[in-house]
Amino acid sequence: MSDAAQSSSVSRRAGIAVGITIVAALLLAVLFGAAAYPWIKALHVIAVISWMAGMLYLPRLFVYHAEVPVGSPQSETFKVMEDRLLNIITTPAMTVTWILGLWLAWQSGYWAAPWFHAKFALVLALSGLHGYLSGAVRAFREDRNTKPAKHWRIINEIPTVLMIGIVILVIVKPF
Numbered sequence: 142m143s144d145a146a147q148s149s150s151v152s153r154r155a156g157i158a159v160g161i162t163i164v165a166a167l168l169l170a171v172l173f174g175a176a177a178y179p180w181i182k183a184l185h186v187i188a189v190i191s192w193m194a195g196m197l198y199l200p201r202l203f204v205y206h207a208e209v210p211v212g213s214p215q216s217e218t219f220k221v222m223e224d225r226l227l228n229i230i231t232t233p234a235m236t237v238t239w240i241l242g243l244w245l246a247w248q249s250g251y252w253a254a255p256w257f258h259a260k261f262a263l264v265l266a267l268s269g270l271h272g273y274l275s276g277a278v279r280a281f282r283e284d285r286n287t288k289p290a291k292h293w294r295i296i297n298e299i300p301t302v303l304m305i306g307i308v309i310l311v312i313v314k315p316f
Contacts, residue, residue: 155228159237162184163237165184166240178245184241188237189242193300194231195230196267197300199223199277201293202223203223216284220281224282264307274296
């Protein structure tokens with residue numbers, strides 16, 4: 142099987158998994174109404190953990206990838222690892238996080254809370270970073286990365302800072 146066909150197959154399976162998760166969450170919501178809230182919240186937290194795992198690991202892979210020669214066996218291995226991490230774990234987890242998170246915000250009425258606006262801004266920033274990292278996966282795949290390992294070391298800290306802010310806002314609700 143070619144790399145393109147294998148990548149397409151992997152992406153298709155990840156899409157199916159996301160679809161099943163969303164359908165399951167919607168069924169919970171329809172069948173159990175308000176009683177589904179803690180279950181959907183649990184699925185949301187699981188998705189957030191999965192998304193953050195990818196967001197924390199992907200830039201670390203870039204650090205190592207930027208240090209090996211283009212076309213080397215190590216570079217080709219990193220390409221596969223980065224692509225699979227992004228397309229099998231990180232992007233599907235982000236999708237589920239967003240869908241379930243929006244449902245939870247709608248159900249809870251947190252839309253009007255100032256802490257929620259701040260949290261929403263940080264989640265948007267995290268999503269923007271996700272987009273930036275997705276572009277970097279493409280650049281590495283096409284041997285077009287121009288950023289040094291030091292750049293990726295710095296970028297690697299951003300998801301942690303955003304996550305800390307999001308967790309504090311959700312748990313403490315300081316305003």
